Amino acid sequence: MIPISITIKDVAKELGVSYSSVSRALNGKEGVSEVTRQKIAEAAKNMGYQPNDLARGLVNKISKTVGVIIPDINNPFFGEIVTGIVEAANENEYNVFLCISNWDPDQEKENFSLLKKKRVDGIILKSIGENGRYRDIRSPLMIIESDNDMEGRQSVEVDNELGGYLAVQHLLNCGYRNLAVILGKEDMFASTRRLKGAKRALNVFGATIEEENIILGNFSIEGGRVAAKQIFKKNRQIDAVFAMNDLIGLGVLQYCNEAGIRVPEEVGVIGFDNISYAGLPQIELTTMHQPKHELGRLLFEALLEEIQEKESTQQIKKISLNPELKIRKTTKCEK
Amino acid sequence: MIPISITIKDVAKELGVSYSSVSRALNGKEGVSEVTRQKIAEAAKNMGYQPNDLARGLVNKISKTVGVIIPDINNPFFGEIVTGIVEAANENEYNVFLCISNWDPDQEKENFSLLKKKRVDGIILKSIGENGRYRDIRSPLMIIESDNDMEGRQSVEVDNELGGYLAVQHLLNCGYRNLAVILGKEDMFASTRRLKGAKRALNVFGATIEEENIILGNFSIEGGRVAAKQIFKKNRQIDAVFAMNDLIGLGVLQYCNEAGIRVPEEVGVIGFDNISYAGLPQIELTTMHQPKHELGRLLFEALLEEIQEKESTQQIKKISLNPELKIRKTTKCEK
C-alpha cells in the first residue's frame, strides 16, 4: 500500500525536457516558453503530479505549515477560533498542526518541541500562563491574549478590560449591587484584565467589591458550580456574579438551579465568550460576545504577514477587537 | 527573525566526527561505540539540536504526520474524537493536521489534495457521503463510520444499529407508542444504520413506524428545531422522537419549549452521542452514549498500525464499540 508518488523528474522524462524546466513552469517562474509551459502543465496534470512539500520545505525553508497550541478544543471558545484559523490557513494553502496542551505546561513544552522538528513556519499559541518561557522561541509567534511577559510578541485579542467594564456596568444597570466575580485560574492574564475593567465600572459607579468575593475557579462547568457553591455558602448577600467565561457561567446557573436560587430575580449571572450553548432557550445566559471566528482568521493572517515579512519593518502589532454585550435572560434588565 | 537551526553537521564538526556517526548515534542504530554515542548525545543536547523532520521524511518516506478531515470541530462529537486522536498521536511523536470540510465535498477534495502535498503518512476521515471517491486514495485511511462503499477500508465506529435498537427499545419501554425519527441528512450512513436498528426494535415489539414520520434534518440545533416543527405541525399524535444526534435533540427540546409541549410527559426525546452539554441540569437529555475519546484513540492507533504494517497481513479491520443508553430527564421511565 505504498503510495507511489510521481516526481518532477518523471514528468520531465515523459516530455524529454530537463526537470528544472518543469520546476520553473509549475512554479510560474519566467524562463520557459509558453508552449512548453503548456505542455508541462498538461502532462503534470495527466500524470497526477503533486509537489512534495517536504522537499520544497527543505530547500525553501518554508513548510507551508503552522502550529496551533491551545489548551482544550472542546471549549467552544477555542473551537471557533480554530475554525477561523484553519479556514484562513487553507485559503493560503497552509495546513495547521493542532496541538492540545490540556492546560499543562509540560505538554505545552512537548508540543513546542514536536512542532520545531516539523519546521513549522509559525505558531499560534494560547499561553497557559507560566512566565518568560517564550523568550527563546525564534519563530514567528502569535499570542491569543498576551500577558505582560509577552511584550514584543504579536497578539490578537478582544479588549478584555473593556469587556469586564461593560459586563459589570450592565449588572449595575440592572440594579444588582452585591457582586461576586469568578476568575479562571488557568488564564490569569485575561482574568486580570477583565477584573480590572470590572473594578473600574464599580468605581465609576461609586461602589467597590470585597476581595473575599473574588474567587478563583476552573474554566469549566464544574469549576463554576464549585465556585458558586463557595460564594453562596459564604455570603448570602451576593446578588450577581460575573463569570470569566461561559463555561463557568453555566456552572453557576447549575448551582443556582440545584440550590433553588432564582435567576435573574434573586441573582443575576453574566458570562464571557458567548459560546453557542449559552444561547439555548433553556439557558439564555447573558454574556459578553467575542468574535471568535474573526479572531481566528485575524490570528492566522497576522501570523502569515509576520512569516512573509522576513526582516522589514517588524513593528509589533497588537490587534484588539471590541467585545459586545449580549443581553439574555440571566440578568433582569435590558440595557 | 529567521530561526537558525543547527544541523547534524554542526554537531559532527564540533566533535570532529563524521556526520553519519552522529546520525547513527542519535537514532540509536548500532555501529557506534558507547563512548562516542555518549559524547554525541551530550553535544547534541547542549547545542540544542533538533532533527529536521522534513529532511527525515524526504529520505524515509515517513513524515510523522497524519491528516484528520472532519466536517465541523464545533460539534462536540468531533471535538472529543479529535482530542483522542491528537492525544494518541502525540504519544507516538506524531503531529496531526486538522482539516475542516464543513460538510462540503469540494472542500473535502481540497483538503485531500493539500494533505497529499504534505505527504502525510495516513488520513483519518469522516466521509461526507458522496460515494466512491476514495477508491484511488492510496495512503492508509481510517474511516469514522464507514459506508458500504468503503468496503475494503478500515474503520472504527460505534455499533450504530445496536444504538438505534437500544434507543427505540427504551422509548417503547417508557410507554411511548407514536414515534418519529429525525435523520441527519449530512450523514446518511450512520443515520441509516441507526434507523435500521430502530425498526428492528419496533418490529420485536410488534410495532411499526410510518414513513412520513421519518424526516430528514440537519445535524444542528436549528436543524432539529425545524424538523420538530415539521413533525408536530403534521402529526399531533407523535409522543416521542428519536434524534440522530444530540444537536438535533437539543433543537427538538427547543421547539417543545417554544410550543409549550411538556417533556417528557407529553413527548419523550432521545438523542445520540452524549455530548457534554446534553448533561446540563437545564437540559438533561436522554441519549445514547458514544465513547468518543476512546474512538479517537483507537482511530489513531489503528491507523498507525496500518502505516507500520507495510505489506504484511493487511487484513481489513473494522473496529466496533458498543454505545450505551444514558437515561436522563427527557424520557419518562428508568429502564
Add this chain to the structure above:
DNA sequence: CTGAAAGCGCTAACAT
C-alpha cells in the same frame, strides 16, 4: 567502529 558518498524531490544559481 567509523568515514565517504549517493540520493530522497526540489529550487536556484550558473552555463549554454
Add this chain to the structure above:
DNA sequence: ATGTTAGCGCTTTCAG
C-alpha cells in the same frame, strides 16, 4: 529558453 549542477538535512549503503 533550456539544461546542468550544487545543495537543503538527513539516512543508508559501501569501503576502509
